[in-house]
Amino acid sequence: MSKQSVVFFAPYAGIxxxxxxxxxxxxxxxxxxxxxxxxxxxxxxxxxCMVMTAHRLTPxxxxxxxxxxxxxxxxxxxxxxxxxGATMVKLDxxxxxxxxxxxxxxxxxxxxxxxxxxxxNGQNVGRIALHETIIHFKLTSLxxxxxxxxxxxxxxxxxxxxxxxxxxxxxxxxxxxxxVAYNTTVSTNYVxxxxxxxxxxxxxxxxxxxxxxxxxxSLYVFRKNMAIxxxxxxxxxxxxxxxMPTTARGIELATRHFxxxxxxxxxxxxxxxxxxxxxxxxxHYGVKSGQKLILATLSSYDELYSSQMMGLIASPExxxxxxxxxxxxxxxxxxxxxxxxxxxxxxxxxxxxxxxKIHSTHAKRLAVALTNLPPNVKVNWPEERIxxxxxxxxxxxxxxxxxxxxxxxxxxxIPVVLFTGxxxxxxxxxxxxxxxxxxxxxxxxxxxxxxWSFERVRQVFRWLAVEYTLGTINISDGFTYxxxxxxxxxxxxxxxxxxxxxxxxxxxxxRTLHNRGTLIQTILNEQPLIDAQAAxxxxxxxxxxxxxxxxxxxxxxxxxxxxxxxxxxxxxxxIRKAVKTDSQ
Numbered sequence: 001m002s003k004q005s006v007v008f009f010a011p012y013a014g015i016x017x018x019x020x021x022x023x024x025x026x027x028x029x030x031x032x033x034x035x036x037x038x039x040x041x042x043x044x045x046x047x048x049c050m051v052m053t054a055h056r057l058t059p060x061x062x063x064x065x066x067x068x069x070x071x072x073x074x075x076x077x078x079x080x081x082x083x084x085g086a087t088m089v090k091l092d093x094x095x096x097x098x099x100x101x102x103x104x105x106x107x108x109x110x111x112x113x114x115x116x117x118x119x120x121n122g123q124n125v126g127r128i129a130l131h132e133t134i135i136h137f138k139l140t141s142l143x144x145x146x147x148x149x150x151x152x153x154x155x156x157x158x159x160x161x162x163x164x165x166x167x168x169x170x171x172x173x174x175x176x177x178x179x180v181a182y183n184t185t186v187s188t189n190y191v192x193x194x195x196x197x198x199x200x201x202x203x204x205x206x207x208x209x210x211x212x213x214x215x216x217x218s219l220y221v222f223r224k225n226m227a228i229x230x231x232x233x234x235x236x237x238x239x240x241x242x243x244m245p246t247t248a249r250g251i252e253l254a255t256r257h258f259x260x261x262x263x264x265x266x267x268x269x270x271x272x273x274x275x276x277x278x279x280x281x282x283x284h285y286g287v288k289s290g291q292k293l294i295l296a297t298l299s300s301y302d303e304l305y306s307s308q309m310m311g312l313i314a315s316p317e318x319x320x321x322x323x324x325x326x327x328x329x330x331x332x333x334x335x336x337x338x339x340x341x342x343x344x345x346x347x348x349x350x351x352x353x354x355x356x357k358i359h360s361t362h363a364k365r366l367a368v369a370l371t372n373l374p375p376n377v378k379v380n381w382p383e384e385r386i387x388x389x390x391x392x393x394x395x396x397x398x399x400x401x402x403x404x405x406x407x408x409x410x411x412x413x414i415p416v417v418l419f420t421g422x423x424x425x426x427x428x429x430x431x432x433x434x435x436x437x438x439x440x441x442x443x444x445x446x447x448x449x450x451x452w453s454f455e456r457v458r459q460v461f462r463w464l465a466v467e468y469t470l471g472t473i474n475i476s477d478g479f480t481y482x483x484x485x486x487x488x489x490x491x492x493x494x495x496x497x498x499x500x501x502x503x504x505x506x507x508x509x510x511r512t513l514h515n516r517g518t519l520i521q522t523i524l525n526e527q528p529l530i531d532a533q534a535a536x537x538x539x540x541x542x543x544x545x546x547x548x549x550x551x552x553x554x555x556x557x558x559x560x561x562x563x564x565x566x567x568x569x570x571x572x573x574x575i576r577k578a579v580k581t582d583s584q
Contacts (some may be wrong), residue, residue, distance in 0.1 A: 011041035014073030083506035250465020348575035
């Protein structure tokens with residue numbers, strides 16, 4: 001293998017759970033004989049970078065606090081570079097102060113009506129810089145932008161333009177063969193990726209795995225961005241993997257993921273933890289005997305809107321143009337049906353939560369629309385503090401827009417009806433996709449009749465095995481950071497560890513990861529990670545797969561739904577019956 005120059009675009013070393021796994025990848029490539037260059041920040045992004053955001057600081061925070069974060073970030077950066085024995089280049093050196101001042105002046109004058117068409121050097125920097133602003137302020141249109149969000153956007157735009165200029169200079173000066181960055185969706189990293197790819201330099205992204213049991217034990221490794229990765233996965237699942245039994249490890253890790261979701265021990269899970277005692281959702285909402293309980297799970301708009309602005313995903317014309325219109329038509333349908341009962345679950349992200357204190361404009365619109373409801377329609381607002389996983393045993397049919405809850409309901413065998421598949425981040429075939437409004441309402445009735453399905457459970461397990469096992473690389477032998485709510489003692493120890501242990505961990509970068517060879521194949525040979533992994537993972541036969549899935553779904557029921565009485569839940573009864581029948 002010829003020696004290549006691999007640049008790690010790494011301006012955010014202060015976020016250790018991201019920076020250290022990134023350095024482990026760099027170490028693996030260095031051990032393979034590659035020349036590793038670390039492109040780092042030396043204060044250029046200090047006005048309000050991702051490290052500042054992670055520490056809840058803004059450009060208006062006291063300078064002393066921001067300086068302290070910068071100092072911490074530099075120390076960790078230097079420790080990583082020293083531990084790797086890599087060459088360090090400072091991005092700041094590629095952009096003279098006069099150019100920075102010119103860019104800052106331009107960015108500070110951009111008005112909301114100019115954002116969509118604001119272009120620099122051929123890149124849509126206005127749209128790209130919207131990413132973090134939209135998510136932080138939960139915007140659904142530029143008309144919602146106010147003084148505080150506009151000021152935030154202008155700082156983001158300044159940094160995106162900085163990143164674009166330094167990328168161009170770095171490409172000319174260093175001539176890298178590959179570029180690697182942690183999270184290429186971050187706006188500064190995204191514009192770097194676009195510019196590098198335009199120059200013909202393959203760019204790879206890294207990201208913590210999606211398994212909520214232990215996100216940082218694994219990494220997504222992908223070309224360009226994760227939206228492209230998921231589109232490829234979904235296409236291949238529909239054409240190939242859906243018909244193939246999966247791996248034992250994939251099934252078992254899918255179970256652990258679902259158990260972690262129900263515990264709510266990470267900020268990345270918005271639902272309340274499942275109650276330890278039995279919760280009778282039908283009694284709580286007044287569902288009558290014989291009525292089918294339909295759960296409609298709404299989604300937050302900001303992440304979708306941001307991704308569409310950046311060009312990560314399409315902006316199709318939806319069957320229901322807005323979720324408010326979707327709910328209005330659904331309510332009108334259910335109001336005429338005494339045999340149905342609808343619960344509308346508003347996404348917890350729409351209102352203040354553990355991660356932010358913003359009340360979205362969309363939630364305010366919903367509050368107006370979801371009034372004067374018929375007796376067989378109720379709204380589950382986040383303030384009720386009811387876990388999604390306490391509702392699920394009592395749900396006969398799920399209705400989903402583009403939330404991940406669509407696959408979570410299907411994992412328990414619950415039929416879920418969709419009105420769009422184009423903006424999903426899982427295969428629409430896991431649910432039931434309608435193509436017209438008439439078909440949509442007809443499919444709801446069909447789903448009520450069809451009920452629970454083991455084949456649905458099997459398909460979700462096969463998909464989750466792609467998402468959380470075959471599609472990610474295990475790095476647990478190099479990094480052991482664990483998220484989750486812990487005792488005060490463990491939190492204090494964890495904080496002290498983060499403050500003092502980084503130097504020790506950086507000195508351990510010379511260790512050889514068990515999956516080093518797979519990383520090398522993925523980044524240097526451009527072999528999709530999932531193909532490299534599949535070659536090393538033995539697939540089960542169909543009977544063994546069925547037995548293991550039933551075993552694992554029985555573990556789920558035993559651990560989280562053991563208090564659901566027989567006869568109280570069609571779903572739990574069906575699972576128990578399937579397990580019992582298989583064991584006889």
